[in-house]
Amino acid sequence: MKILVLHGPNLNLLGTREPGIYGTLTLAEINQRLHTLANTLGVTELRTQQSNHEGMLVDAFHDARNWANGVLINPGAYTHTSIALRDAISAVGLPVVEAHLSNVYAREAFRHHSMLAGVCVGSLCGFGYNSYALGLQALVWHIQKGA
Numbered sequence: 001m002k003i004l005v006l007h008g009p010n011l012n013l014l015g016t017r018e019p020g021i022y023g024t025l026t027l028a029e030i031n032q033r034l035h036t037l038a039n040t041l042g043v044t045e046l047r048t049q050q051s052n053h054e055g056m057l058v059d060a061f062h063d064a065r066n067w068a069n070g071v072l073i074n075p076g077a078y079t080h081t082s083i084a085l086r087d088a089i090s091a092v093g094l095p096v097v098e099a100h101l102s103n104v105y106a107r108e109a110f111r112h113h114s115m116l117a118g119v120c121v122g123s124l125c126g127f128g129y130n131s132y133a134l135g136l137q138a139l140v141w142h143i144q145k146g147a
């Protein structure tokens, strides 16, 4: 069981970025917690990657075809804009779960639509770090069910 965790733009600033919305955990702390959780879920390899660049995230999906069983992504603002990321998910055919720290549906209207949700297995939002934790667990269950 090998999983890629992708973090999109501005998530490198977690900890200091609008903590009232996104909490005080840093990205390194989130990744550390995910590694610990992954061990308990039987994930043998968990790679984490963050990029502020859409094309880098597309490349990460393409590369994941060669080694990963699934992808957990917080696409940041690209959630709401990126047809390129949606097409990458469709193209690689790996199961993908979308996670957001904040409840995007309780925020500005432009955050209410996800370009990616329709090609993902499912989505979690509004639970802070636990959106990632629940998303990782759901992704592993989904992959095991299909095995």
Ligand code: DQA
Pocket (backbone or CB within 6 Å): 009, 010, 011, 074, 075, 076, 077, 078, 079, 099, 100, 101, 102, 103, 104, 111
């Ligand atoms: C986010 C929500 C997005 O709308 C926003 O652009 C982000 C973070 C979240 O985790 O809540 O960058 O994906």
